[in-house]
Amino acid sequence: MDVEFCDCGGLLVPARENVRRCRNCGREVEKPFDSRLTDETKKTEIVVIEDNEPDLPVMEKECPKCHHDKSYYWLIQTRSIDEPPTQFFRCVECRHVWREYK
Ligand SMILES: [Zn+2]
Numbered sequence: 001m002d003v004e005f006c007d008c009g010g011l012l013v014p015a016r017e018n019v020r021r022c023r024n025c026g027r028e029v030e031k032p033f034d035s036r037l038t039d040e041t042k043k044t045e046i047v048v049i050e051d052n053e054p055d056l057p058v059m060e061k062e063c064p065k066c067h068h069d070k071s072y073y074w075l076i077q078t079r080s081i082d083e084p085p086t087q088f089f090r091c092v093e094c095r096h097v098w099r100e101y102k
């Protein structure tokens with residue numbers, strides 16, 4: 001099963017066919033399984049959700065949970081262009097994921 005994240009950083013879980021719901025804010029996201037339409041999006045999201053050794057850059061950023069001092073980071077551009085991209089972090093140590101607005 002694919003694991004994906006909402007704009008708010010919450011986990012998206014399947015609600016019904018082609019629809020996922022954010023466990024955090026309850027927002028529903030349509031996820032049609034037409035690969036031609038979603039290929040572009042999927043590529044970015046797969047990088048984000050890789051649960052093995054992720055191919056992400058690492059920076060010195062303290063984890064708010066375990067206080068480890070290194071985290072993976074990536075940016076997600078939310079759907080509207082006038083919003084700034086959201087910076088996501090994932091602790092190298094405990095895999096805790098959090099986000100910060102630019
Ligand atoms: Zn959400």
Ligand SMILES: [Zn+2]
Pocket residue numbers: 063064065066067068091092093094095096
């Ligand atoms: Zn941590």
